[in-house]
Amino acid sequence: MNTISSFLTSDHRACDEEFANLENAVALDDWDDSQVKLNKFISDLLHHFDMEEKVMFPTFEEVTGMTQGPTMIMRMEHDQMRQLLNALQEDLEKKDRNHFFGVSESLMMLMQQHNMKEEQMLYAMADMRLGSFVEKVIEDMKAL
Template sequence: MSDTIKSFLTQDHRDCDEEFANMENAVASGNWEKAKETFDKFVADLQMHFDMEEKVMFPAFEEKTGMCGGPTQVMRMEHAQMNSVVTQMREDIISKNSSHFFGLSESLMMLMQQHNMKEEQMLYAMADAHLQDESSFIIQQMKDLKRV
């Protein structure tokens, strides 16, 4: 059986969560070089996830359903909110401020968990239902983005 949009993007959430944990562990260890490296990897993976959704899956979903102001708009706003926290975290990595960093990372973790739950329980299931005929093509487009 081929991947579903839900299984593909849910696995990508788990991969981002793993990078998030690696980043937090590096900051906790006080190894700021490793912290910057793992932070950069996490941010790249997170941004790629947002791009796969915003450049491929969301437009396909919106075109198919005609829903442009609904769940995808909310998810885009939450992506922007998470990016704002990540920008502040980058400043803490540069200034080696672990206490402020961990306050922000706790906020980001809560945002990500709530966001992922909405996507995994609602939006991805809706996408699979509406896009089932095109799901293999959409997943391939998302995978192609990752290779660029």
């Protein structure tokens, strides 16, 4: 059986790889490639957020009754990351390499902490509590 944990953790790793590709392009001052890679990273990360916020979180909240707990915190952190993505976009437009790497370091730390909370706690809770809904949740996330 597939698990929410394995599915979404795998997606975290894919986003991490896109982020590393972006940082490498910026380090080379390849601004055109950096923009392509930023667009890909933003698209992939926002898709990940959508899978969680539109499918997994609502199902988890409905089944568990927990609406003020972990999913609320994860949504707040998603919003913080969205703001940092906007700052990265501005830095690329200005070709401000130094500021870009300051913002990207903040984003990397936030993503690592966020992913650890999801992977070590929330996803395991979801797999355990959602039981027979897990396969449907994964199908619905794939369909987005």
